[in-house]
Amino acid sequence: MTDITAATYVPNLSSSAFSQFKGKTTKIGSDGANADSQTFTVSKSGEFNFKINDTFTNVEIRNDRNEVVTTIRSKESAADASARLGPGTYTATFSQANRTAGVRDYSMDVTERQNVLVTGGGATLKGTAQPPGNGDTGVQKHTFNVVQGGTFTADISLANTRWAMMDKDGKVVAASDSGKTDAEQNFLQKPTYKLEPGQYSMVVVPPSSLKSPTDFRLSFVPRNPDLSDSGLNQESAIQKTLRERQDRLRQWASEAKPTTTSTKA
Template sequence: MADLTVSVPNLSSSAFSQLKGTTTRVGADGANADYRSFTVSKAGEYNFKVNDTFTNVEIRNDRNEVVTILKSQAEATDASARLGPGTYTATISQANRAAGARDYSLDISEKQNILVTGAGAMLKGTAQPPGNGDTGVQKHTFNVVQGGTFTANLTLPDTRWAMMDKDGKVVASSDSLKPDEQENFLQKPTYKLEPGQYSMVLVPPSKLKTPTDFQMSFVPRDPSLSETGTSQESAISKTLRERQARLQQWASEAKTTKTSA
């Protein structure tokens, strides 16, 4: 059912892909629809995000088995699926049959499961400009195998992020007004992470105009270090600690608001 005039992307060759088109065809249920194909050459887990309201997406493998379904209502929605090598077909259809043909965009990104050891960890991603009901929010999974105290380096300015444990408790958060890597190492807030699985929500800046690559790293830090070289809390450390408490309160309140990546 794929349109042979449209290129077929290989998800394994890029961290981010976007399928765009118009629902000018007819789906099995009679709704306006479109069909798009993509391939996977290496098994992995992917995030699918439909950026349009009242739009349904059904993705099937080459055995015609459904691997994931998305149904957006008044806002963008997302789902994740683990895909093996093969060819897949996405059926994009309109929930509102009276709307006529509409443009759509379906974002597909690699879902990174980051492994955190005593040496830290690195997340690489691409921030997408918000628009068409899409907030640009990203979700990632961190698996901490060796706990410790870490600082965070984020190269994307004006970005908010929060990390939650499996019970939904916020354990780390920040809203960088400038890239974290430009701050003095001893002035950065520290985050204590115990072994376990964590989820991260990352909110790119609303003024972002083009897709932008970024890196986020967790760097091990001796919690006893300060600007004076002692374990006594300095004035700047006290200010940062209080700032961190406010950020954690924001993240705790914000995580209950449903936005989709």
């Protein structure tokens, strides 16, 4: 995690899974509102989530050609936006929507928005959950591209974490709200999700009790839809042969007549 408390150096967003910009709106922007600017770089192309944690705060991000690549405008709560950025230098300008508010603190979280490729063998999303605070719910957004459809179960390593996957029309196609990690549940008792080829978006909401940044893993595991919980009691051919052999041995032992040995003096 990178905590940027002052613009004493230029951070590289590509080198950290999570970055945070902090500062004060001690300058005056072009519209007359209190403002501040910070510069960062990107060394490899990627998609990033930008989340302003303060109310009534505007953020404008420009590239080195002074083109606006994304804007964020928070009102009564935190707000976020995503942008795909190529290698280069960028400037984030923070300004207050309320011009009479005076100098205020601000903080903005930046996380990499992963684009996960789902094949017939499944897929895994790796991320770092951030503790909620300052109006920030800790929600993460990611993109899933399903190239081979199928039936899957989900396995998330962080307990009390909610997640939902939506198709391009915003319809929820998979979701979980479990108090346990998926790994603690019986595989054959987990719900299955049928995913057709296409692009999906996912939101991940970490538990409100989270106290520090925590790595997590969310996997989609291929599942044979014909399997059921009764399959747990089904025997393989080898298991059946061994069991029948053991039964025959027990039966033979129970039917065998006891033998006695006498000793003549």
